[in-house]
Structures are given as structure tokens and as C-alpha cells.
Amino acid sequence: MIPPAFDYVRPADLGQALKILKEREGEAKVLSGGFSLLPLMKLRLAQPALLVDLRDVVDLNGISRVGDEFRIGGRATHRSILEDPALGAALPIMRDAAAGIGDPQIRNWGTIGGSVAHADPAADWPAVLQALHASIVLQSVDGERVVPARGFFVDTFVTGIEPSEILTEIRIPAPGKGSGGSYQKLERRAGDFSTVGVAVQMTLGADGRINQIGIGLTAVGDAPFAATKAEDALRGATPSAEMFREAAGAASRQSRPADDSHGPAEYKRAMVIEMTNRALAAALVRAKG
Numbered sequence: 218m219i220p221p222a223f224d225y226v227r228p229a230d231l232g233q234a235l236k237i238l239k240e241r242e243g244e245a246k247v248l249s250g251g252f253s254l255l256p257l258m259k260l261r262l263a264q265p266a267l268l269v270d271l272r273d274v275v276d277l278n279g280i281s282r283v284g285d286e287f288r289i290g291g292r293a294t295h296r297s298i299l300e301d302p303a304l305g306a307a308l309p310i311m312r313d314a315a316a317g318i319g320d321p322q323i324r325n326w327g328t329i330g331g332s333v334a335h336a337d338p339a340a341d342w343p344a345v346l347q348a349l350h351a352s353i354v355l356q357s358v359d360g361e362r363v364v365p366a367r368g369f370f371v372d373t374f375v376t377g378i379e380p381s382e383i384l385t386e387i388r389i390p391a392p393g394k395g396s397g398g399s400y401q402k403l404e405r406r407a408g409d410f411s412t413v414g415v416a417v418q419m420t421l422g423a424d425g426r427i428n429q430i431g432i433g434l435t436a437v438g439d440a441p442f443a444a445t446k447a448e449d450a451l452r453g454a455t456p457s458a459e460m461f462r463e464a465a466g467a468a469s470r471q472s473r474p475a476d477d478s479h480g481p482a483e484y485k486r487a488m489v490i491e492m493t494n495r496a497l498a499a500a501l502v503r504a505k506g
């Protein structure tokens with residue numbers, strides 16, 4: 218199928234883009250990598266009257282460290298995240314996730330902002346950002362909002378973003394000493410969306426106990442979510458195989474998978490246990506350095 222006719226603009230900077238979105242509120246949509254939006258338009262599930270292509274808004278492409286946080290531009294591609302040396306060294310979980318997204322073409326063009334704004338219930342970044350307690354920066358002509366990734370993913374393909382807002386940046390606290398993370402993705406074939414995806418970032422105190430913990434799950438609910446019950450089980454605990462099994466069970470009980478072409482819900486619940494265990498074990502190894 219081909220999409221219905223639409224207008225197309227390529228603003229030169231963020232200010233112009235925001236102005237156009239405000240003027241055409243409700244009928245304009247932002248175009249980033251196009252890998253999610255264009256297929257929807259071809260199926261006529263999305264019918265924007267105007268596409269606002271962000272490719273010339275180069276200020277949104279960067280990845281940097283500012284003080285105690287990493288800042289990733291909304292138009293940073295999966296590949297640029299995969300290949301950023303400072304980000305990868307501090308947060309190898311970001312490399313784990315980026316490496317498993319789609320194929321080289323998707324990674325070259327698809328963007329983190331597009332993935333987060335699209336909010337596919339099986340997307341990888343939303344689980345990782347919740348495990349990392351990241352924040353999402355949204356801009357409109359009226360100003361800037363910084364919202365926690367937790368709570369941003371409201372439902373399937375539904376987020377807290379307003380039609381006149383652009384996701385300009387993701388902010389991730391830089392991990393301190395004793396911190397390690399891992400993203401474990403179960404997929405049917407390389408390049409597929411997750412059957413189950415589990416992101417873990419943990420920080421160990423001087424006494425070896427878990428000081429901070431973040432666990433994000435994808436593909437096993439209406440939207441990616443934080444496995445808060447598993448986090449509660451682990452916070453303050455000394456890491457052990459038994460504790461990890463308990464937490465993995467809690468994560469599985471909090472998940473709400475559906476039967477689909479990736480497998481029955483019962484299988485996915487079992488896989489949440491397995492992948493959570495693997496992610497916790499891998500994160501612990503990294504946290505211990």
C-alpha cells in the first residue's frame with residue numbers, strides 16, 4: 218500500500234521545527250529514522266497531513282557527558298550509541314542493547330528518540346532507560362520538561378509526549394564505583410524484536426550489598442515497565458544465586474505477557490525468570506569490575 222498524500226518540511230533548526238509543530242498541532246508528525254512511522258503510514262494506520270523531518274536538526278545528534286550524567290540527543294542513532302567509546306565504557310548495557318536492535322540498516326538510521334517516542338511494547342530502549350533511572354527531555358515552543366523514564370511509557374504505543382513536543386534528549390546518571398549493568402534479549406532470530414528483554418543496572422556498596430538496583434522489562438506487558446517487586450527484593454541484599462532466583466520470580470509474576478507469534482504467555486513468563494537471572498549475573502560480574 219502507499220500512504221495518502223502528505224506535506225513534507227525539513228526545518229533547519231529546532232526552533233523552526235517546534236514552531237511548525239505548534240502551528241500544525243494535531244496534524245503534523247515528526248520524522249526521525251522513519252523505520253516505525255513510514256510502515257505505519259503505508260498501512261494507513263498513521264495519516265499525518267505533514268511530516269516534519271528532523272534530519273537537519275543536527276544539534277539532536279550528539280552524545281556527551283555533562284557533569285554526572287550522559288546526554289544522548291533524540292536523533293542519536295542506535296549505531297552512534299553502539300560506537301560511542303565513553304558511553305560504552307561507563308555503561309556497557311547501552312552497547313548490549315544497541316547491538317541487538319534490528320539489522321545494520323536499522324541501526325544506521327533508527328534513532329533512540331524515535332524508539333522512545335514510538336513506544337513499541339517490545340522495544341529495547343524503554344526497558345534499558347527504566348533500569349538506568351534515565352530522564353527524558355521534551356521541548357515545545359512553551360519550554361522544556363524533564364520527565365522520568367519510569368512513568369513515561371503509559372500503554373502500547375502511548376507515552377507522556379504531547380503532539381507539539383519534540384524529544385530532544387535522554388539523560389542518564391553516570392554510574393559510580395561498583396556499578397554494573399547488562400541487557401539480555403531473547404529473540405527468535407538475530408534482528409527480531411525481543412520475545413523477552415531484561416535490563417539490569419546495579420550498584421554495590423563497600424560492604425558488597427546492593428545499594429541501587431534498576432530492572433526494566435520489555436515485550437511482556439502492554440508497555441515496557443520497571444520490575445519494582447524484584448528491585449524491592451534485591452535492594453540492600455547481599456547478591457547470591459538464591460536472591461537472584463527470588464527476584465527473577467518476582468519479575469515474572471509482575472509481567473503480563475500475551476500469547477502471540479513469539480510464543481505462549483506461559484513460555485514468556487518462564488523466560489522472564491531465565492533472562493532476569495542472566496541479566497543479574499552479568500551485571501554483578503561487571504559491578505565487581
Ligand SMILES: Cc1cc2nc3c(=O)[nH]c(=O)nc-3n(C[C@H](O)[C@H](O)[C@H](O)COP(=O)(O)OP(=O)(O)OC[C@H]3O[C@@H](n4cnc5c(N)ncnc54)[C@H](O)[C@@H]3O)c2cc1C
Binds near residue numbers: 340384
Ligand atoms: C525490521 C525492523 C526491526 C527492528 N528491530 C528492532 C529491535 O530489535 N529492537 C527495537 O527496539 N526496535 C527495533 N526496530 C525499531 C527501530 O529501532 C526504529 O528505528 C525505532 O522504533 C523508531 O525510530 P525511528 O528513528 O525510525 O523513528 P520514526 O519511525 O521516524 O518515528 C517513530 C515515531 O516517533 C516519533 N518521533 C520520532 N522522533 C521523535 C522525536 N525526537 N520527538 C518526538 N517524536 C518523535 C514519530 O513522529 C513517530 O510517531 C525495528 C524496526 C524495523 C523496521
